[in-house]
Amino acid sequence: MTSAAAYELAQVNISRLKFPLDSPELKDFVDALDPVNASAEVADGYVWRLQSEGGDATDIKVFGDDWLIINLTVWRDTNALTAFMYQGQHREMLSRRREWFEKVEEAMTALWWVPAGHRPTVAEAEARLLHLRANGPTPYAFTLRTSFPAGASQPVSFAVPEDLGCGV
Secondary structure (H helix, E strand, O other): OOOHHHEEEEEEEEEEEOOOOOOHHHHHHHHHHHHHHHHHHOOOOEEEEOOOOOOOOOOOOEOOEOOEEEEEEEEOOHHHHHHHHOOHHHHHHHHOHHHHEOOOOOOOEEEEEEEOOOOOOHHHHHHHHHHHHHHOOEOOEEOOOEEOOOOOOOOEEOOOOOOOOOOO
8 A cells, every 4th residue: 555645746737828927917916926825835735836036937938838827836635735725815816817817628737646755847747737638537647626546546536616626
């Protein structure tokens, strides 16, 4: 049996911007980045997040597309990630996502287990997203709605609030 403590949960979320980051339309989003990131860093179960020298990841390219931004984090488990996602300022930002980001049909969020201490790369995150898009949820890349415990082979159902759930 695999020890869950030997693993941590990696999460990638990419979004396609409707406007340039420096536009008035994205001011509320950009202004909230630092406070939301700070609240993540003190959240129970938070482990790590991808960031550039600017303190966020908005200038890190994903899929070579200037209109995509990436959020790549590591958490203790799905419960810790979900608790952060659906509370406080992050919940408020999540509820406004359609103002700032294009609605995209393909999977833009993927989760996977990494060995404790591993920090995923953008290339790894891109590969997990592409795998999820091609194969649906598997232990290699999954969603909150169909997640897999570390070392598991059977999916586990997870309830996500309909008004704020990820679109995959």
